[in-house]
Amino acid sequence: MENPLYTAAYLAQIADRQTALRAQTEAYLTGLETCVLEIGCGHGHFLTDYAAAHLAKTCIGLDIIFERIERANRKKNRARLTNLHFLHASAEDFLAMLPTTLRFSEVFVLFPDPWPKRRHHKNRLMQPEFLANLAQRAGQGTRLYFRTDDTAYSTATTEVVQAHPAWEITTDPWAFECETVFQQRAPSYHSLVARPKH
Ligand SMILES: C[S@@+](CC[C@H](N)C(=O)[O-])C[C@H]1O[C@@H](n2cnc3c(N)ncnc32)[C@H](O)[C@@H]1O
Numbered sequence: 001m002e003n004p005l006y007t008a009a010y011l012a013q014i015a016d017r018q019t020a021l022r023a024q025t026e027a028y029l030t031g032l033e034t035c036v037l038e039i040g041c042g043h044g045h046f047l048t049d050y051a052a053a054h055l056a057k058t059c060i061g062l063d064i065i066f067e068r069i070e071r072a073n074r075k076k077n078r079a080r081l082t083n084l085h086f087l088h089a090s091a092e093d094f095l096a097m098l099p100t101t102l103r104f105s106e107v108f109v110l111f112p113d114p115w116p117k118r119r120h121h122k123n124r125l126m127q128p129e130f131l132a133n134l135a136q137r138a139g140q141g142t143r144l145y146f147r148t149d150d151t152a153y154s155t156a157t158t159e160v161v162q163a164h165p166a167w168e169i170t171t172d173p174w175a176f177e178c179e180t181v182f183q184q185r186a187p188s189y190h191s192l193v194a195r196p197k198h
Pocket of ligand 1: 039040041042043062063064065068089090091092110111112113125180181182183
């Protein structure tokens with residue numbers, strides 16, 4: 001059911017953002033069948049290295065902080081990578097405006113904000129609704145790679161994935177190692193790899 005707090009003006013703002021994103025990405029999303037997605041890419045260290053090592057894959061990194069995307073784009077331009085795109089966008093807006101034919105081959109969620117206070121847990125990315133949205137863009141070979149240094153968030157994510165009708169945890173190895181900014185600062189971390197059940 002629609003949230004009654006969503007006013008018409010608020011919904012119009014969301015629609016405008018998604019229309020702008022569609023226009024911004026049209027050139028490389030039109031006709032694209034699969035891509036690699038990183039949500040919360042920060043300054044783009046991981047995805048720039050990943051794209052350089054996988055030139056045949058189109059890689060898209062999202063972050064809601066504009067300055068981080070600017071830095072990521074500088075890194076991409078220095079590396080002269082044409083298979084890499086960084087976007088100033090939330091995962092929610094991006095998923096909502098994607099062409100329905102596009103599938104993710106890999107999705108990386110690396111050190112997402114842990115929102116440690118119980119009353120803020122609802123802000124965490126790894127929630128059943130988000131996993132359901134991702135599953136709509138997942139094919140048989142899709143893998144979701146999640147890494148965090150927050151033990152409570154790791155445990156909660158394991159539980160959410162285990163209980164989810166569309167995803168299951170796999171013992172597949174981590175796809176690609178490259179330290180992110182937050183990984184460099186973390187004394188230790190937990191990793192989870194999931195695949196769609198279908
Ligand atoms: C803790 S930082 C980790 C950055 C990077 N992955 C790393 O490991 O260094 C989390 C990032 O996720 C971004 N973020 C938070 N919510 C997001 C959302 N809904 N969609 C896209 N990015 C988001 C934040 O702006 C921030 O840059």
